[in-house]
Amino acid sequence: MKTKSRLKGLLKFQEPTDLFFSLYLNTQWKDEQQRERVRIFTKNALHTINVAAYPPEVQESLRADIQRIETYVEALIKQTLQVELAGVALFASYARDLFQTYGSTVPFTNQCTLATHPYIAQLAAVGREYENALVIMVDTESARIFEMEWGEILSELDIESEVPGRHKQGGWSQMRFQRHIQDHMDRHHKEVAEQVIRRFDQGNYANVILYGQDRILASFRSFLPERIQERIIAKAALDITVPDTLVREKTLEILHQKKAQGEREAVTRLTETAQAxxxxxxxxxxxxxxxxxxxxxxxxxxxxxxxxxxxxxxxxxxxxxxxxxxxxxxxxxxxxxxxxxxxxxxxxxxxxxxxxxxxxxxxxxxxxxxxxxx
Ligand SMILES: [Zn+2]
Missing domain, CATH: 3.30.1330.30 (Ribosomal protein L30/S12)
Incomplete structure (x- = not known):
């Protein structure tokens, strides 16, 4: 669903007379050789296009695109642009006023094409692999909510709630104290659930992932409406204080597993349905x-x-x-x-x-x- 909406801007382009450049690059600059590989790949790909073989009115557009793609890639290699991305996809058609780039946290395979529409398979595959996810880490008095899309964390909300009377517990009966703690946790979980519901309804999340201790998650879950509960794809123990990078890593692993399982089920269903x-x-x-x-x-x-x-x-x-x-x-x-x-x-x-x-x-x-x- 999300993949398609992100691709929507590209899907409208298809005219037999127009030409579109689609360029995918692996921009994981692990070594200097990778920059050089990208530079040479782009240069070779653009220079094999025989511009003179196209009608005069098309030539102007092609030359303009080649020039601006070269300028963009040069800036990318010099790392003056989007340094953190492992992959970059670029779509250009001067005649149709298109010059759009997409960053990816997973690398693309180098590919350069000139065709009557943008080539979107690699972009769509990454989008499908890393569908959006709403990630919730929760304990008895704090929570973190992450919105993730295309393998990246888009936002993080941290919630801390005070425990009133925490230090005045002397004199309380054990039962009253337990009750007090339970009430407080419920209030906290209700507050977290409200934030989750708001984000879920805005983002139409395909996946919801919960991190925390079993007992606490069971209690928290009861504050989530059915429409969110049915999107919970995994629950796992993960300490609430771990850095963002680890939350991202763990989540991508879960999404990858879900994708692999979904694939096997889909192929089985396809085979059975076709054979019947x-x-x-x-x-x-x-x-x-x-x-x-x-x-x-x-x-x-x-x-x-x-x-x-x-x-x-x-x-x-x-x-x-x-x-x-x-x-x-x-x-x-x-x-x-x-x-x-x-x-x-x-x-x-x-x-x-x-x-x-x-x-x-x-x-x-x-x-x-x-x-x-x-
Ligand atoms: Zn025909």
């Missing part, structure tokens, strides 16, 4: 046919799927074996990266995309889809 001739297809040809019929609800594609095919720039038909002309409208075809086109087409049909690292899908050429109808 239900609303699912397996393999490249049937998936392309479903995309051409615009009936894909969810595409499942292997992370390492790699294959060339064709696309008609006029009627947007997609195929694998390259014919002489478009079988539908007869126009000249373009050779395309099928993974990028399938991902793009699914989003354009308002479907979801699941990127599969689990090898189970490879038995079916690494691709399949759930359908809206047949």
């Amino acid at each position: 001739h239900g609303l699912a297809v397996l393999g490249l040809l049937d998936t392309l046919e479903a995309l051409n019929k615009r009936v894909v609800a969810q595409l499942l594609v292997s992370q390492n799927f790699s294959r060339w095919g064709w696309r008609c720039p006029s009627c947007t038909l997609l195929g694998e074996q390259i014919p002489l002309g478009c079988p539908l409208c007869g126009r000249e075809l373009k050779t395309v990266d099928l993974k990028e086109e399938m991902v793009w087409e699914t989003f354009r049909q308002d479907g979801e995309v699941e990127f599969i690292s689990d090898p189970s899908l490879l038995a079916h050429k690494g691709v399949g889809a759930f359908l809206r109808f047949r």
